[in-house]
Amino acid sequence: LLTPKRTKNIDKKHVVITGGSSGIGRCVAILAARKGANVTIIARNLEKLSKAEKEIKEACIYKDQIISSVSVDVSNQQSIQKEITKLEESVGPIYMLVNCAGMAICGKVEDFDEEGVKTLINVNYLGTLYPIQSVIPKFKERQDGIIVLTGSQVSLMGMFGYSIYASCKFALRGLAESIYMELKPYNISVTLALPPDTDTPGFEIENKTKPQETKLISEAGGLVQPETVAEKLLQDALVIIF
Numbered sequence: 024l025l026t027p028k029r030t031k032n033i034d035k036k037h038v039v040i041t042g043g044s045s046g047i048g049r050c051v052a053i054l055a056a057r058k059g060a061n062v063t064i065i066a067r068n069l070e071k072l073s074k075a076e077k078e079i080k081e082a083c084i085y086k087d088q089i090i091s092s093v094s095v096d097v098s099n100q101q102s103i104q105k106e107i108t109k110l111e112e113s114v115g116p117i118y119m120l121v122n123c124a125g126m127a128i129c130g131k132v133e134d135f136d137e138e139g140v141k142t143l144i145n146v147n148y149l150g151t152l153y154p155i156q157s158v159i160p161k162f163k164e165r166q167d168g169i170i171v172l173t174g175s176q177v178s179l180m181g182m183f184g185y186s187i188y189a190s191c192k193f194a195l196r197g198l199a200e201s202i203y204m205e206l207k208p209y210n211i212s213v214t215l216a217l218p219p220d221t222d223t224p225g226f227e228i229e230n231k232t233k234p235q236e237t238k239l240i241s242e243a244g245g246l247v248q249p250e251t252v253a254e255k256l257l258q259d260a261l262v263i264i265f
């Protein structure tokens with residue numbers, strides 16, 4: 024207890040961040056660049072990607088740090104697999120995968136149509152599962168790697184207005200706990216981040232569909248800044264426990 028916490032180093036390491044063009048993922052990417060990592064961000068919209076890429080480059084501490092972006096839908100297993108393989112060759116071995124791509128739609132359960140349900144399952148659950156599946160073989164070969172999944176406070180507790188979203192975030196907890204056991208013998212760490220409401224572009228959009236009841240309950244949890252969440256996420260993922 025009295026010894027200072029030891030942490031893993033991402034200096035010169037390749038860190039891939041899905042959802043790295045906005046909100047929490049963007050802040051994680053900037054922090055990783057400040058720590059000397061070669062950072063790749065993944066998202067769909069090209070304009071947001073190139074804007075974020077510039078900001079990440081400004082945060083670099085070395086002249087030769089490699090910052091790149093890839094436009095791909097994380098919920099397409101074939102495409103994400105292909106892009107991860109390409110990145111291993113072009114930028115270098117991936118050391119850390121941070122899954123931040125995700126979104127919330129709020130509403131009463133009976134009001135969701137098929138499209139809304141599938142959108143949430145695709146991006147939040149499958150969009151985290153597929154990138155993880157893609158990096159594991161190489162991580163196992165190298166007996167090294169760090170995987171972060173972004174859940175939510177509603178990964179642990181359901182809440183009015185979050186039925187579909189919370190189900191997806193609960194699923195991520197099941198995934199994280201299971202692969203934690205599968206990957207431990209290979210020296211691959213798994214961290215599930217559980218942020219509270221965070222002041223991001225995604226949060227602003229989500230508020231448009233948020234029932235009054237959800238807003239009132241959520242007030243008890245407060246609102247934090249994405250920089251704070253990103254810092255805590257990295258700290259938790261990089262700490263050496265044993």
Ligand SMILES: NC(=O)C1=CN([C@@H]2O[C@H](COP(=O)(O)OP(=O)(O)OC[C@H]3O[C@@H](n4cnc5c(N)ncnc54)[C@H](OP(=O)(O)O)[C@@H]3O)[C@@H](O)[C@H]2O)C=CC1
Nearest residue numbers: 042044045046047066067068096097124125220221223225
């Ligand atoms: N903000 C909050 O209150 C909280 C958020 N979280 C979780 O944190 C994560 C980030 O949230 P936040 O920062 O608010 O979100 P933002 O909406 O600000 O950013 C989401 C990012 O994910 C990308 N993305 C979305 N869908 C896809 C897709 N199908 N394929 C690839 N990239 C995609 C977006 O880019 P593009 O659209 O261009 O693809 C964007 O870069 C999410 O998993 C969210 O559930 C958890 C707790 C609280």
Ligand SMILES: CCCCCCCCCCCCCCCC(=O)[C@@H](N)CO
Nearest residue numbers: 127175176177219220226240241243244
């Ligand atoms: C003693 C018991 C007290 C209970 C207080 C309950 C307060 C909980 C607030 C939870 C806020 C919702 C977090 C979801 C964040 C999220 O994932 C979305 N914003 C996604 O963008």
